[in-house]
Amino acid sequence: MSSELVIKDLHASIGDKEILKGVNLTVKPGTIHAIMGPNGSGKSTLSNTIMGHPSYTVTSGEVWYKGQNILELDVDQRAKLGLFLAFQYPVSIPGVTVANFLRAAVNGHRAVEGKDPRETQIPMAQFRKDIREKMAALGVDEAFARRYLNDGFSGGEKKRIEILQMSMLKPSMAIMDETDSGLDIDALKVVSQGVNTLVQANADMGVLVITHYQRLLNYIKPNVVSVMMEGRIVREGGPELALTLEERGYDFIREEVFGNGN
Amino acid sequence: MATKLPAIASLSAADVLVATEPAWLQTWRQHGLSAFTAHEMPYWRRTDLTAYAFADMQLTGDVGTFKIGADAPAGVIVMPLSQAVHDHAALVQAHLGSAVSAKVSKYAALNAATWRDGWFVYVPKNLETTLPLHLTQGFGAGNTLMARNLVVLERGAHLTLVEQLHGDGGPYSNVVSELILVDGATLKYTGMQTWGAKVHHVGHVVANVGNNATIEWAAINTGALHQHIEAETNLVGNGSRVDWMAATVASDGQRLLTAPWLRHVGRSTEAHMDFKTVVKGTGYATFDGMIKIEGGSTDTVTRLEEHALHLSPQARSDSIPGLKIDTNNVQKAGHASTSGEVDDEQLFYMQARGISKAEAVHMIVMGFFEPVLDRIPLESLREQVTAAIAARI
Numbered sequence: 001m002s003s004e005l006v007i008k009d010l011h012a013s014i015g016d017k018e019i020l021k022g023v024n025l026t027v028k029p030g031t032i033h034a035i036m037g038p039n040g041s042g043k044s045t046l047s048n049t050i051m052g053h054p055s056y057t058v059t060s061g062e063v064w065y066k067g068q069n070i071l072e073l074d075v076d077q078r079a080k081l082g083l084f085l086a087f088q089y090p091v092s093i094p095g096v097t098v099a100n101f102l103r104a105a106v107n108g109h110r111a112v113e114g115k116d117p118r119e120t121q122i123p124m125a126q127f128r129k130d131i132r133e134k135m136a137a138l139g140v141d142e143a144f145a146r147r148y149l150n151d152g153f154s155g156g157e158k159k160r161i162e163i164l165q166m167s168m169l170k171p172s173m174a175i176m177d178e179t180d181s182g183l184d185i186d187a188l189k190v191v192s193q194g195v196n197t198l199v200q201a202n203a204d205m206g207v208l209v210i211t212h213y214q215r216l217l218n219y220i221k222p223n224v225v226s227v228m229m230e231g232r233i234v235r236e237g238g239p240e241l242a243l244t245l246e247e248r249g250y251d252f253i254r255e256e257v258f259g260n261g262n
Numbered sequence: 263m264a265t266k267l268p269a270i271a272s273l274s275a276a277d278v279l280v281a282t283e284p285a286w287l288q289t290w291r292q293h294g295l296s297a298f299t300a301h302e303m304p305y306w307r308r309t310d311l312t313a314y315a316f317a318d319m320q321l322t323g324d325v326g327t328f329k330i331g332a333d334a335p336a337g338v339i340v341m342p343l344s345q346a347v348h349d350h351a352a353l354v355q356a357h358l359g360s361a362v363s364a365k366v367s368k369y370a371a372l373n374a375a376t377w378r379d380g381w382f383v384y385v386p387k388n389l390e391t392t393l394p395l396h397l398t399q400g401f402g403a404g405n406t407l408m409a410r411n412l413v414v415l416e417r418g419a420h421l422t423l424v425e426q427l428h429g430d431g432g433p434y435s436n437v438v439s440e441l442i443l444v445d446g447a448t449l450k451y452t453g454m455q456t457w458g459a460k461v462h463h464v465g466h467v468v469a470n471v472g473n474n475a476t477i478e479w480a481a482i483n484t485g486a487l488h489q490h491i492e493a494e495t496n497l498v499g500n501g502s503r504v505d506w507m508a509a510t511v512a513s514d515g516q517r518l519l520t521a522p523w524l525r526h527v528g529r530s531t532e533a534h535m536d537f538k539t540v541v542k543g544t545g546y547a548t549f550d551g552m553i554k555i556e557g558g559s560t561d562t563v564t565r566l567e568e569h570a571l572h573l574s575p576q577a578r579s580d581s582i583p584g585l586k587i588d589t590n591n592v593q594k595a596g597h598a599s600t601s602g603e604v605d606d607e608q609l610f611y612m613q614a615r616g617i618s619k620a621e622a623v624h625m626i627v628m629g630f631f632e633p634v635l636d637r638i639p640l641e642s643l644r645e646q647v648t649a650a651i652a653a654r655i
Contacts (some may be wrong), residue, residue, distance in 0.1 A: 074619070075610060076615075076618050093608055095632035104625060
């Protein structure tokens with residue numbers, strides 16, 4: 001069973017407005033694949049559509065992962081298949097502690113249809129040990145386990161908690177949506193290190209890194225860089241493409257793709 | 263044993279007076295009866311009065327069962343109010359009716375004239391107890407409950423109290439609770455209405471809060487078919503405070519109304535209200551609140567939050583918050599209100615972590631109530647109530 005993420009001619013709209021206009025992209029296992037693009041190019045729409053956000057309507061196309069067209073699956077089924085979306089703007093859930101949320105997420109992943117949840121749930125002692133280790137590794141104070149999820153957290157704290165969730169859930173394909181936005185350089189380093197540790201531990205893990213700036217790619221080094229513009233992937237290259245974009249901006253590609261005066 | 267009384271419509275002094283009760287109480291009941299006769303039927307905009315029709319109500323005398331959950335904290339007096347009127351006559355006489363007068367409504371007057379059940383709780387001066395006191399009121403099927411609770415905390419006293427109405431009795435219940443906090447007293451109060459699904463409940467719960475006294479109030483209302491609760495906190499004393507939370511669950515066929523009144527009377531009084539409602543199926547819940555800042559109240563801080571979650575399209579919640587300010591020296595007055603379905607963004611986020619939609623909704627709703635349920639001082643009761651709510655949503 002292939003664990004490539006294959007996106008075929010994906011069109012998606014929000015309301016009447018088409019945002020994705022035929023995205024073709026393959027993310028191979030064991031690679032870090034960056035998608036760069038200017039604001040409004042459809043990067044976040046792509047990550048939300050892959051995960052199944054209800055505000056986006058897929059009008060045509062397919063997204064294949066592990067032998068399934070995941071567009072036919074519920075959001076939680078996609079997660080259980082190994083997909084993980086690190087949110088650009090993590091949502092707060094008042095009244096639900098970080099620990100309880102994580103336990104529900106871990107148990108959701110372990111749940112098997114038709115089986116008594118008590119048989120599949122993670123033993124409490126093991127969960128406590130896991131969360132403690134992961135929090136220590138990410139420099140997250142243990143007191144956060146008892147706080148309500150993302151409720152009153154700073155931007156940096158929210159992003160660390162995203163990576164904490166990722167390291168607890170161990171996805172086979174992670175999508176990082178503008179993870180660098182709102183992060184200072186210290187937080188950026190911690191978050192990147194968290195991602196790199198996961199990748200090193202799992203040689204088959206694929207990562208799709210969505211970013212506006214090259215900065216993040218100094219810390220999470222991509223094997224492949226794709227450029228997105230106006231709802232399509234318009235260029236693909238190696239890590240050097242990110243550096244070229246940093247140097248020259250997006251305009252030169254825009255001219256090459258859409259011609260002068262566009 | 264239950265004593266049959268005549269239909270309420272034709273109530274006379276001979277029916278309501280109890281020969282063995284002290285003379286002052288007989289006079290007091292008689293005043294209640296006069297008030298009952300004099301009152302017009304109330305006009306309740308959002309409560310269907312036919313649910314509480316006097317013609318159907320048959321007084322049945324003392325029908326209640328009263329249970330003390332654990333040992334009462336040492337030094338605290340806990341006994342049926344009907345006994346306290348003999349054993350602690352002076353104390354009861356001094357406070358009975360001071361928070362809920364027979365004048366407030368026809369139903370409060372009916373209670374004054376005819377109450378048989380209820381309890382008396384008294385905490386002497388400066389006695390600080392931490393052990394929670396859990397009092398439960400029940401009643402038998404086919405009965406009308408007329409219960410009256412009187413709770414008095416003397417100067418500097420501390421008490422943690424749970425008053426719970428629980429069980430499948432009825433169908434009619436009329437309960438008055440008077441909470442008297444003398445200067446410097448602290449009451450952590452949980453008032454729970456977890457009646458069975460057929461009960462028609464009318465409640466008056468009023469706290470009078472003295473100088474520098476504090477009440478932390480958690481109201482949890484999940485039972486009954488119909489509920490009409492008029493609750494009130496009177497911040498009479500200077501520096502008095504209330505931290506007032508409520509959780510209401512109304513599902514199929516239930517019509518639950520809470521009318522909380524908050525009065526700032528003293529100087530430098532502070533109030534935080536956080537009322538939460540979940541409606542499901544054809545459930546209907548109403549928040550009909552009023553905050554009144556009286557002329558003499560200066561340096562006042564008041565904040566009202568009320569939030570409602572709708573779990574089905576037929577469910578309904580109404581919110582009618584009111585604010586009346588008769589002073590120009592308010593330090594802070596705020597209000598926030600939301601009403602709607604479970605947030606799509608929260609659902610998406612949780613599902614994106616592998617949590618099923620049903621589980622996600624469940625967690626969001628329980629999280630919504632968490633700060634209120636967290637106030638229940640007894641762990642076993644908290645778990646019981648949490649499980650009961652969880653089963654309903």
